[in-house]
Amino acid sequence: MHKSYVLRTFIYSAYILAICLVTTSVVVIAEEEPAGETQSNGKGVTDQNQSSDMEKWKQYATPNENHKILDAFAGNWDYTVKWWSSPNSQPEMSQGTSRARWILGGRFLEQISKGTSMGQPFEGIGITGYDNAKKKYVSMWIDNMGTGIMASEGEYDASTKTFEEKGTFTQPKMGETPFKGVTKIISDDNFVYELYTKDKDWKEYKALEINYTRK
Secondary structure, eight states, X not given: OOOSOOOTTOBOXXXXXXXXXXXXXXXXXXXXXXXXXXXXXXXXXXXXXXXXHHHHHHHHHSOOHHHHHGGGGOEEEEEEEEEOSSTXXXXXXXXXXXXXXXXXXXXXXXXXXXXXXXXXXXXXXEEEEEETTTTEEEEEEEETTOSSOEEEEEEEETTTTEEEEEEEEEETTTEEEEEEEEEEEXXXXXXXXXXXXXXXTSOEEEEEEEEEEEO
């Protein structure tokens, strides 16, 4: 889930998500009933609809046990990176630091990473959360190595303490390209992120590995 870690040579695809709440009003008109009773009944139907809508919105907006699982990644970390430009290439090595903290009332985990990539300063920002409506973990990532936004959705396997996400990003040579991210919680003080994508022949390979150690 945690893309403090993007492929440094890729430009990511933009992704926009919007959800709107619609509240309907129902007016009951019965000419044979007294005006006061008609208005009362109409208001009652409207109130029921609004109450139902607001309850659904409340459930959608309230953090729950799925968000709590992400607490494993909160804190300050040192990381080491290996990334491969192609399946048979030698990995490039780099390192850096990452800070993750809860924002917006515990709804999203914000990651800020700083390090080096290809001998140049690297900075990245990630946002990860759990979408109560989709019932999936959602994540986005931006950094100074590109001008796009990388986005993904995934699930958590409690039996293996593993997150698996899927998404797409844009790279200049191949265009929109799918990827799979796997985050494995090793212990309270260590987790590993791996990214798998496609080579020029459209075959999957591991392109990225980041090992995080809590400070």
